[in-house]
Amino acid sequence: MTYENPYMNGQIWPKLNILEILRQRNPLVICITNDVVRTFTANGLLAIGASPVMSECSEDLKDLIIHASALLINIGTLTPDKVSYYKEAIALAKKYEVPIVLDPVGCHAGAYRLSVVLDLIKTGEISLVRGNQSEIKAIYDALSPNNQADTSTTGKGVDGGQIEDSAVIAYRLARLINCPVVATGEEDYVSDGTRVFAVPHGHPIMTAVTGTGCLLGAVLAAFFSAYYPCKNRLSIGEFLAYALAYYGLAGESAVQVSGVQPGSFSVAFMDSLYTVDDAVLMSENRIRPVVAPDQLQVYFIGGTQDVGLNENRLLSVVEDACRGGVTCFQFREKGAGTLVGQQKLELAQQLKQICAKYNVLYVINDDVDLAMAVNADGVHVGQEDMRLEEVRNLVGHKVVGISIHSVEELHKTDVIYADCVGVGPMYATSSKPDAQEPCGPNRITELQAEGLTLPCVGIGGITLDNAKPILQAGASGVAVISAIAHADSPYEAVQQFKCLVDGIK
Missing domain, CATH: 3.20.20.70 (Aldolase class I)
Structure with missing residues (x-):
């Protein structure tokens, strides 16, 4: 028997087709990313149905930004010259109303990285912050009005440990900086400052392949292009939770083909990103609402x-x-x-x-x-x-x-x-x-x-x-x-x- 809502006069919410929308739009994602992951990021974006372009200077970016659907700033290989470029890129993205995803790679591991991230956030123009749970906690501790930073996190290098209460931290940080926050770990959390969602991260082998975290930032940037048709149905938090669910599903699907072998997994993962569709995404109940x-x-x-x-x-x-x-x-x-x-x-x-x-x-x-x-x-x-x-x-x-x-x-x-x-x-x-x-x-x-x-x-x-x-x-x-x-x-x-x-x- 079909459920009929008495308030909706026979109307029903249309089915969600997030991946179809994204692939039809073929969004251009400008990636200012680290030297280690450029190829992996470009191939991943192509696999999901987006168009990647890597940009290294303002002169180049000025020509590209007018065509862009999103901008990714990944600080993995950081230099003072790049910091200036990040700020110029943010100003250009603001001018053309292009959403900006910030990946604060390793900001929990050093004061300089953290200071750069805080400066970029304080521009007020970041659309999404995506980091591992140690990185997100470091940002929250630095910005928290209570100024009670906890330096006991177990993260090291660019990898981060599983931080307790990451859902709460994601919620608090999203409210503090007025933009959605994604905190990844054994379980991923996303908050838009109103809602909080938890999503299984995928397969543990994903942490053994360099670039899977950085690619996720680019994938989230691409997803922004598909949000507008869904905004009456989904909050931005739930929409991004679907993006995380898709990414995790692709990882689990890839392991079924490759086995637990990092080299083989990388190839299978690209194939899975390409083949997972809305039917698979919607059939898997991977998103869990959380109340902080x-x-x-x-x-x-x-x-x-x-x-x-x-x-x-x-x-x-x-x-x-x-x-x-x-x-x-x-x-x-x-x-x-x-x-x-x-x-x-x-x-x-x-x-x-x-x-x-x-x-x-x-x-x-x-x-x-x-x-x-x-x-x-x-x-x-x-x-x-x-x-x-x-x-x-x-x-x-x-x-x-x-x-x-x-x-x-x-x-x-x-x-x-x-x-x-x-x-x-x-x-x-x-x-x-x-x-x-x-x-x-x-x-x-x-x-x-x-x-x-x-x-x-x-x-x-x-x-x-x-x-x-x-x-x-x-x-x-x-x-x-x-x-x-x-x-x-x-x-x-x-x-x-x-x-x-x-x-x-």
């Missing part, structure tokens, strides 16, 4: 029922809250006199635009059909709603949240299909008339002792005065309705919650 705990710190929930059934008031409150720094907004439209049908859809679309403007995770409460129709970032369901497995099958890579009130509910819930959890009610609440009896902050500790590992928020009756015990009990954040929706200044209310959470974390 940071995304749940100040979680605002609201609908027109919380603002006197006034749509404009809700829009104003949500925008103020987003400006104030909420990390997630859940649209919950329930109760007498609230919107339904087309009116609910239109309001949901307006709220999505506000959240997107501020890189705030946007979640729909209960209504899976609405979440799909507006292409929200996620959906949150209760114990009495649709089964989690069914929800996951419908929403794909969107964030899935679930309410859990007790240890008994935890054990009967298929949390494998969820990404985050709402626990409550923490305290007595007037925002939800059918709320259960308060369970208190200790319930979070109990659930984690019983095996809950997903990031969670406490919800129900939370104010500035009683939020601290919830965070101390192990919650990643607090979910708030009235304390923000009814505040004289939602912006200031959110700021106060942020200060409280930051103080605990």
